[in-house]
Amino acid sequence: xxxxxxxxxxxxxxxxxxxxxxxxxxxxxxxxxxxxxxxxxxxxxxxxxxxxxxxxxxxxxxxxxxxxxxxxxxxxxxxxxxxxxxxxxxxxxxxxxxxxxxxxxxxxxxxxxxxxxxxxxxxxxxxxxxxxxxxxxxxxxxxxxxxxxxxxxxxxxxxxxxxxxxxxxxxxxxxxxxxxxxxxxxxxxxxxxxxxxxxxxxxxxxxxxxxxxxxxxxxxxxxxxxxxxxxxxxxxxxxxxxxxxxxxxxxxxxxxxxxxxxxxxxxxxxxxxxxxxxxxxxxxxxxxxxxxxxxxxxxxxxxxxxxxxxxxxxxxxxxxxxxxxxxx
Numbered sequence: 001x002x003x004x005x006x007x008x009x010x011x012x013x014x015x016x017x018x019x020x021x022x023x024x025x026x027x028x029x030x031x032x033x034x035x036x037x038x039x040x041x042x043x044x045x046x047x048x049x050x051x052x053x054x055x056x057x058x059x060x061x062x063x064x065x066x067x068x069x070x071x072x073x074x075x076x077x078x079x080x081x082x083x084x085x086x087x088x089x090x091x092x093x094x095x096x097x098x099x100x101x102x103x104x105x106x107x108x109x110x111x112x113x114x115x116x117x118x119x120x121x122x123x124x125x126x127x128x129x130x131x132x133x134x135x136x137x138x139x140x141x142x143x144x145x146x147x148x149x150x151x152x153x154x155x156x157x158x159x160x161x162x163x164x165x166x167x168x169x170x171x172x173x174x175x176x177x178x179x180x181x182x183x184x185x186x187x188x189x190x191x192x193x194x195x196x197x198x199x200x201x202x203x204x205x206x207x208x209x210x211x212x213x214x215x216x217x218x219x220x221x222x223x224x225x226x227x228x229x230x231x232x233x234x235x236x237x238x239x240x241x242x243x244x245x246x247x248x249x250x251x252x253x254x255x256x257x258x259x260x261x262x263x264x265x266x267x268x269x270x271x272x273x274x275x276x277x278x279x280x281x282x283x284x285x286x287x288x289x290x291x292x293x294x295x296x297x298x299x300x301x302x303x304x305x306x307x308x309x310x311x312x313x314x315x316x317x318x319x320x321x322x323x324x325x326x327x328x
Contacts (some may be wrong), residue, residue, distance in 0.1 A: 058300070066123060066170065066177055085168060117283050123245030125177075127200045128166035128238055130185070133157055133308035135236045138287030138300040144321045148236075155186045156193045159311030164188060164196050165238060170245030173205035194319050201323070203245060211243055212324040214280040216317060222282060223313040226305055231293035233306050240283040247278040 098111060118124035135157065136148035156163045164185030168177045180196070188196060201208050226232070291298045 011208060015208065059314065066175060085177070085179060087166060087179060117240065117281065117285075121242060121244045121246075121279065123170045125169045125200070125243050125245045126167065127164070127169075127197075127241040129241070129312075130157065130163050130165040130182075130216060131161070131237055131239050131309050131312045132234060132306065133161050133311060136234075137235045138291060138298060139289075147150070156188055156190060159190055160193060161308055161310075162193075162239075162315055167196065167200055169200050170201070172245075173204035194323075197316075197319055198323060200241075207327055208243070208277050208278070209324070209327060210247075211280060214277055215243075215286055216320055216324070217312055218280065218282040219317050219320070222284070223310060223317065226310055227311070229292075229305055231302050231304075233291050233302050233310050234284070234287065235289040235291075237284060237286045237290060237309075239286040239312075240281070240285055242281040242283070244279045 103109075118126060133152060135152055136145040140148065152158050164180065165182045166185070167180040170177055178199075185196070198207070201211055259309075291300070291302070293301050
């Protein structure tokens with residue numbers, strides 16, 4: 001499954017794969033991944049007036065076999081009946097509504113095709129982290145820059161260099177995904193952020209201690225790469241940490257979920273030793289406001305590494321390391 005993103009001149013200009021390719025090349029063999037799936041051409045998609053999100057032509061409604069439970073108070077949908085991530089659906093509806101209001105007479109829209117980075121996970125548990133101490137790009141207006149600086153100052157972006165932007169984690173005891181959105185993340189204290197990481201690594205029955213080292217290894221590798229990148233800035237970009245909630249599940253605890261019969265995971269064989277490492281992925285995404293020396297017409301040139309982003313990685317590494325040490 002792939003997702004689409006509205007195309008615009010600004011998006012086309014900004015979302016270059018040069019940054020991603022540079023980092024991916026620098027981190028070869030280190031286990032660091034950068035989302036680089038893009039197309040130079042825009043993909044047309046027809047949207048008929050009056051159609052709903054579910055029956056929009058060209059888009060298939062994706063429903064999960066595992067229900068979702070939104071933990072935030074602003075979600076009024078019954079958690080027991082949700083078969084899609086409610087926050088994702090809300091964002092999708094807002095985007096389509098915006099498109100129609102801005103171009104009422106248009107029926108053909110252009111999109112960038114983006115990779116679905118969780119397609120090879122059976123029960124994807126995803127943590128979306130907004131990275132860095134600064135979120136506004138060099139091209140931001142004074143008003144937007146002020147808004148972004150206020151958000152950072154009032155959240156863990158200022159104190160830790162990272163804040164929770166979204167989360168879904170499979171719960172073994174209920175068979176649900178628990179979800180959090182960006183508003184939850186903005187209100188967290190340092191201790192609250194630490195608790196959120198703990199919750200992300202907990203499957204409702206036990207803490208996934210087997211995830212500590214794989215995640216820490218990838219974060220350390222990414223930090224080493226970014227510390228060597230002079231002039232690069234990744235303002236308002238995010239970091240995805242992904243693992244499979246299916247890993248290590250016993251039949252006694254497994255809820256009756258209708259999974260696809262074709263399981264291509266390398267660690268799915270019953271003959272594998274129990275010490276097989278869990279599948280973990282770490283992805284840098286969203287480079288709309290990223291820049292570096294010599295990038296097209298950007299007038300601002302920055303010196304040295306993106307220390308705000310590096311600071312966020314250091315905080316992540318330290319907190320996850322503390323959780324590991326406390327739960328040996």
